[in-house]
Amino acid sequence: MLCAAARQWLSFILFGYYAGRVQITSAVLDEIRYRTKPRAENSGWMQSAASEAVRVIGLRPSLVDDSEQYDAKIFDDVHRRLQSLAEAAGKAVGGNRHTGEAESIARCVALVKDGEKVIFLTNDTDASRVAAEHRIATLHFGSILQELVCAGRLDTNRASNLLQEVLQHSGINPGAIGALSCLASGGSCLTCDDLARRL
Numbered sequence: 001m002l003c004a005a006a007r008q009w010l011s012f013i014l015f016g017y018y019a020g021r022v023q024i025t026s027a028v029l030d031e032i033r034y035r036t037k038p039r040a041e042n043s044g045w046m047q048s049a050a051s052e053a054v055r056v057i058g059l060r061p062s063l064v065d066d067s068e069q070y071d072a073k074i075f076d077d078v079h080r081r082l083q084s085l086a087e088a089a090g091k092a093v094g095g096n097r098h099t100g101e102a103e104s105i106a107r108c109v110a111l112v113k114d115g116e117k118v119i120f121l122t123n124d125t126d127a128s129r130v131a132a133e134h135r136i137a138t139l140h141f142g143s144i145l146q147e148l149v150c151a152g153r154l155d156t157n158r159a160s161n162l163l164q165e166v167l168q169h170s171g172i173n174p175g176a177i178g179a180l181s182c183l184a185s186g187g188s189c190l191t192c193d194d195l196a197r198r199l
């Protein structure tokens with residue numbers, strides 16, 4: 001989820017650069033809506049970021065993939081696996097937890113089966129691991145910032161500042177994120193090479 005200070009600006013950039021290429025499933029939207037509510041588990045920061053996300057998504061209804069076209073068995077397998085990883089790590093389980101991630105992964109699997117190119121965006125290590133088990137590639141917020149730097153939409157300083165803000169609220173492993181600079185003019189840039197392969 002986007003950090004409070006930068007969310008408005010960044011959602012503009014994200015949906016601008018990735019316009020027509022980003023979708024969220026209806027279960028994820030339900031989770032975001034839940035996060036807008038004043039509950040003990042929803043910090044003030046979270047409620048504010050979630051409310052902004054709901055507002056932005058409301059402006060672009062095509063962002064929501066509500067087709068629910070996926071294999072129910074894959075959804076169940078993914079959901080169970082996410083719950084057991086959470087349980088093993090001593091995290092809270094039960095209720096509607098992980099339904100958004102499970103639906104997203106199941107939907108990615110269905111799209112890949114239909115021959116689509118799909119990348120699952122998540123900052124959650126467990127979700128990323130389970131997606132990989134289903135051969136779904138993932139990116140996290142740090143990779144998105146790197147792509148925006150390579151695309152000339154963000155400079156390195158701004159990207160690094162945004163990343164520092166996000167790391168206060170997210171489970172991304174900072175060690176997995178590079179310098180957030182584009183090396184295309186100075187040598188081989190892994191992100192640029194990778195983008196060229198994927199796009």
Ligand SMILES: [Zn+2]
Pocket residue numbers: 149150181182183184189190191192193
């Ligand atoms: Zn680059």
